[in-house]
Amino acid sequence: MPKITQAHLEARRRQILDAAFACFAGQGFRQTTMQDICREADLSAGAMHR
Numbered sequence: 001m002p003k004i005t006q007a008h009l010e011a012r013r014r015q016i017l018d019a020a021f022a023c024f025a026g027q028g029f030r031q032t033t034m035q036d037i038c039r040e041a042d043l044s045a046g047a048m049h050r
Contacts, residue, residue, distance in 0.1 A: 015041050016048060 019041035023032040038045055 012047075016043070019043075 016037065020032070020037050023036045023040050027036065034045065034048065038048055041048070
């Protein structure tokens with residue numbers, strides 16, 4: 001099984017944060033759900049938590 005590089009982890013983290021910020025800007029922090037962020041980031045819930 002290939003080892004995940006630090007660069008890949010950092011890119012995934014940035015992808016999730018960018019999606020979260022976009023959702024917060026559009027809906028507000030309290031109205032944003034994890035499903036919203038997953039959809040915006042084009043990731044599954046499992047990928048988000050990994």
